[in-house]
Amino acid sequence: MQIHIHHHYHTDSETKKDLKLIKSLLKEIKMNQAELAAELRNVKDQNEKARVEILAKIAALEAAINSAGDVTPEVATALDELKASVQADDDMNADAPTPEA
Numbered sequence: 001m002q003i004h005i006h007h008h009y010h011t012d013s014e015t016k017k018d019l020k021l022i023k024s025l026l027k028e029i030k031m032n033q034a035e036l037a038a039e040l041r042n043v044k045d046q047n048e049k050a051r052v053e054i055l056a057k058i059a060a061l062e063a064a065i066n067s068a069g070d071v072t073p074e075v076a077t078a079l080d081e082l083k084a085s086v087q088a089d090d091d092m093n094a095d096a097p098t099p100e101a
Contacts, residue, residue: 054086058083058086061079061082062079
C-alpha cells in the first residue's frame with residue numbers, strides 16, 4: 001500500500017496584496033533613509049563651510065582690532081562676547097581625540 005501526500009500552499013489575494021504593500025513600504029523606508037542620510041551630510045558640509053568662514057571673519061576682525069590699537073571697551077566686550085558665543089557652539093560637540101605622541 002502506498003500513501004501519497006500532496007501539500008499545496010495557496011495564499012489568498014488579500015495576503016498577496018498585504019505582502020506587496022509591505023515590500024513597497026520597506027523599499028520606500030530604505031529610500032527615505034538614504035535621502036535623509038544625504039541631507040544630513042549636506043547639512044554637515046554646510047556647517048563645516050560656515051565654521052571656516054566664521055572663524056576667518058573673527059580672525060580678520062580681531063586683527064583689525066589689534067592693529068587699531070586703542071579701542072573702546074564696548075568693542076573689546078563685543079569681541080569677547082562673539083568669541084564666547086562661538087566657543088559655546090563648539091562646546092556643544094566633543095572635540096575629536098588627539099593622537100597620543
